[in-house]
Amino acid sequence: MQIDLSGKTAVVTASTAGIGYASARGLAAAGAQVVVNGRSQHAVDQAIAKLEREVSGARLSGWAGDLATAEGCAAIVEAVPAPDILVNNLGVYGPQDFFEVEDAEWQRFLETNLLSGVRLSRAWLPGMVERGWGRVLFVSSESGRNIPADMIHYGVTKTAQLALSRGLAKRVAGSGVTVNAVLPGPTLTEGVAEMLADQASEQGRSLDEVAADFVLSERPSSIIRRAATPEEVANMIVYLCSPQASATTGAALRVDGGVVDDIV
Incomplete structure (x- = not known):
């Protein structure tokens, strides 16, 4: 299968390392113009330099800022007005007992893991619909289905991403735009x-x-x-961003190594 994303612009949030970086590399290798995002300009510059070494002819730009805030989301939307692909990869995690998680920490997880994707999808999806083509991906987690007892607050935000993804897919039905979620499991x-x-x-x-x-x-x-490796997760993400995945939407696709013990 030859995936060709030439002429498409992709924004990958939190793409200076991990699954986000691997996704940016895969999309760049497929010909997309990729916007690399991180909180600091130094991290963005380092990631772009590394991508340029790894992907010959990569078309890259960077945007540094905190997308866990409404102000950060508004700023990147102004800087990148009309992307064709959005990979909502930004997220935080960490074990903590439910009874010790204060409201402020719940709010931090919700702003980062959920509302960043809400804000960017709300801003960019209408343009994709108008143009008749687009891809929106949410990087959720198997923890969204298999809620960990030591990270309930994290699991809740990842379940919410699944609901958001499915609802948005239905909202843009028939438009040529697809919305899906990917559920990684333990990833190195x-x-x-x-x-x-x-x-x-x-x-x-x-x-x-x-x-x-x-x-x-x-x-x-x-x-x-x-x-799993970040590249293994990114392979699914790149496929879902491709023209070949045009009949896959509203789906929650696991790249969890079979951790969730069911047959669907």
């Missing part, structure tokens, strides 16, 4: 690698081996029995 991003690095060093084992043990301990229902 830079953040996870950093978390496991000391353990790997102490045990004299590779990060992949330690990550596999972590998956089997924390997500024993995993069928692949290892952590």
